[in-house]
Amino acid sequence: MKAANGWSILLILVLLFAAGCKNTEPEVEKPDPMFPVMERVKSVAVTNDEGTEVLANLENEEVIAALLLGLHDAVPSYIEDPEPSGKLLKVKMTNESATQTYTVNDLRETDSLDYSVKIYVDNSDGPSRAWVLPTAWARLLLGYDSSMNEEPLLYASVNTLSNSVVVQSNRNMNRDSVDKAIKDTLVTSMMETNDQLDYHIYWSDPQRFVIRFAKVGEGNSLLFRLDGVMAETGESFASKSQPFRNQVIVYGKSSGLRWVNTNREIEREQKYDSAVLIQPIWSDNQQDSLLVYHHNDSQSLIKLSTGDIHAMNLTEWPQLKKGYGNDYGTGVLYADRFTSGMSYAVKENKTVYRVNSRTGEASKLYVSEKPIYGIAASPDNKRVAILVSSDSIISSFADLIVLNSLGKEIFRKNKASFSGHSDGFLFVYPISWLDNHRIGVIFQGKGDEEFLRGKAYINIEDASMKKEADVSLPDEAMQLLENYIGGTDAEILRVLPNPSGEKERYYAVQIAATGIWLIDVISHKVSWLGPGTLIQWNDLGEVVLWHSQDSIAFIGL
Template sequence: MRTISRLLGICFVFVLLLSACQNDNTPPAVLDSGVFPVMEDIKSITIHDWGTDTVIRTITDQHELDTLAQGLQRAPASSIDDPEPSGQLFKIALSNDSDTAIYQVNDLRLTTDHIVSGKIYLPGTEGQGKAWKVTTQWIRQLLGQEEQTQTAEPLLYTTFSDITNSVVVQANRDMDKDSVTKTLERTLVVAGMPLEELDYTLYWVDDQRFVVEFANMKDDTSIHFRLDDIMSKSGEPFANKEHTFRNQVLLSSRNNNAVSRLKWISQDNELIRSQSWDFSAVLIQPVFPIDKVNEPVTDEKTHAELDAGSLEKLFVYHTNNTLTLIDPASGESTKFDPHLSSEKTKPFANNDYGIGTLMGDRFNEQISYAADANQFIYRVERKNGHHELLYTAPRPIYGIAVSPDLNHVAVLIASDEFVGPEADLIVLDSAGKEIYVQEKAAYISHSDGFLFVYPMQWKNNDTIVVPWIAHGAESFSRGTATIHLKEHTTTKQANPELPEEASQLLEAYTGGPGAATLLRVLPQPGGEQEQNGSYAVQTSESGSWLINTASNRVIWLGPTTLIGWANQNEVIVAQPGKEEFIYNIGIDG
């Protein structure tokens, strides 16, 4: 489609070049001089959409007419390339009291063309058409986009191409070129290859548009930089405090066959290992298998297990509803068969990730628990696949967790038939009998009718942690609710936060204080974060980061999902395939 559009654009240009304008009495000497033959005493300019001939704008204001005419008088001559670059095409009619001349404008501002921002074409005789370069500002003036510039705040506009690995930046003011160069050098980070190996070129097309081309980006490589410190020529900052995402540039170079994968990355930013699958991943769940069937599970052991900070095992849920069990320490993976195949054609039988079976987070060699079709709770005998229905939920299931002794199953179900943000907690014994119910025990803000996975976990045999996110009534946005079953009490607490020193380091790359939304903050495991100052962080805007306050080092891990620490030195992130997303369904806190 892109190629066809390009060819049509080329044809439109040359059809016009072969045609004659109305009352074309321009002297050949003027055409040959290289100066655009501006009509005298212009009374109006009418802009038409090229494809539909719809009138977009008519200009009669004399000041605007004079400004546009002066821009054409200064326009340098250009050539007509083969192939001619294809942008957005307009037909413009310049009229005075006696004549009308028709021209074509090729708006190339949104393309990656780093030679010119636009062209205007003059029809000629015997197929000898002419072309002139026009600037970003001139096109803005022509289309009426310059009218609000004097009252509007300084703004930057970015477009990207993962075909040419280019970033195009436009401004509504003339930019200070030195500030652009310094900003790019200071904030540019890369994931997937060493920064010193990255080759890029900054092309200035005109004072309001530049193109950055990254010539040697490898597959599965991403770049990130900010535009906040760019200044206009008059000294105005382009930093946008209310909409900081406007000044973020994130470009990924991925081949069309790229699949999702897990990456183990060291604190020295070295790729330790990478693992991909035949089917892309959708969800990743931290789990705690109990290796020995009769292994005693004490509260002390469970606390030590959770407080270690590093991952035990991982379930990877794939797009074809299969499961892979991964050992984070070694990367070893095995297929995991849940032995369930309930009818999944009913409403909410598959959640909004396309997954119909959720596994309990604890199991041993003999027994596992699962929520199938987001309604039925089963106990599964793993060796023979026999499964016993324990419970049928009255409303869709948001989450499931198994107690450390494997004797109880907790589920979160929608609090009402609208499947809204509130969830009820139900605790079942080994026979499937309800032994504890707490209404509206968990909360994740979302619109009604969406069945997401709510992460949950038993801290010990008497305590369950559930999510409490964006409720509005708390002093924090992201946090948890800890439910004490024996005491029938609930304690709400915020998720871990970055200390000030680490926040300042991250803010230099994410747009300043408050610009980044922190989804997860994971201190380095082993209780050494106070000495080493290492944190793994995920933001909603740019993905995952490693921060070390002892060395003042910030490493960008790409637009990835943070899974957790594999050990004290390695972080695991999930990199989605092209146009895919991966969600972590573990709980923090």
């Protein structure tokens, strides 16, 4: 009997202990099932969180009724710790007797995977309860109602920190068409990662989704098009007036020079945080190097065939005259030729020097009365040509002046070069000697010419000038490119046929909206090499390019 009583007491103690433990657990607050919708609302005012900027004033009965109906359907949620950070709005709803203020957290442009919009009911301490709303409700709140008859549009933005692409629309989207559009057009700038891309599409509502890429290499960039996306109504989101509107590029996190062979394999790479100019350099009558200009007025001379680097260390400029500012970001510009380490340079767009890149010594040669746009050395390195402004202001036309080794002017041709830009902006004008008698200069953007992009060749023996258009893509290559990029409105900036081997097979092309492409006419293959700037082909049949989010100036003809 005593044993039984002992077990009874023990059982009671266990139950009491369990009950005590249960009572100490915090209760999970359940979200309110229904949003407390205000009745008989007459007006809705939307401002920024501080209340200093009015974003919308709504008084249309149908619009207000639709907003209130949306609030009835709001999905209960929680106040998270921390709350997702979006654009905070204050919404004041007013009826005949009262005004109620709510806080809206607009998350549509963030990389939020689960929510597009959250709305809060506030108490004295701030937001106390939360609900989730769709993109369509936020558009209606900000004055974009369905009666506006907008064409179907997509709005894509990239979050580089999370490797995400956020896409919104003004129509409900067909989800299957989204999957197909991405799969059909997704390409990368690095061949070895093309088959390893792992991504997932997160839908927060029918008018918004987020693509999250799991494995994107540091130097890899991604490109895809969403023209194939359809609305649930069957309408297409492809825009005829903006052909590249639905193109998306996720940029790699590193930049620099890249050498790519015709199989799209990266042979070598030289990373740089930044650069302002890239210039082809001749040495001993071979164009075998590149000069990369950096923001701190330093330069790196790079061998095209090997990637070997020689740092330029010229810092002293004797008898320097106060010069001109420019719009390309460096105070020194070298001529395009180094012979036994000897070359020419212009400092602050005014003073020309003869320089020794090996010893770092410079001697003043010439002072220009007008801003200098470009400089080039003759093949024998005994003369230097410069382009200077044709007018008293910085304008589009440039005069060609040739100096001998003593700095004496021996030739001049007025208005020899032209590059269309607004007055007052000083950019580099490419210039190069073809031989000891002919000089090539840029001639582009002049409306009365037969071509938009081209060159002029001046013979310094008789001052004659010949103009010609830049190389264009042959019809077959153009058709391949247009089929691949999905349109005919691409702005082609440069076309470089492979100068060695199969000259009519490979073409490297730079397009303003997308970057660099490699076209194989025989194999009918088009490959994207990434965003950035097309430089040139080297003697090994490799495409040399600058891979980065921002295109930089290449100052070769």
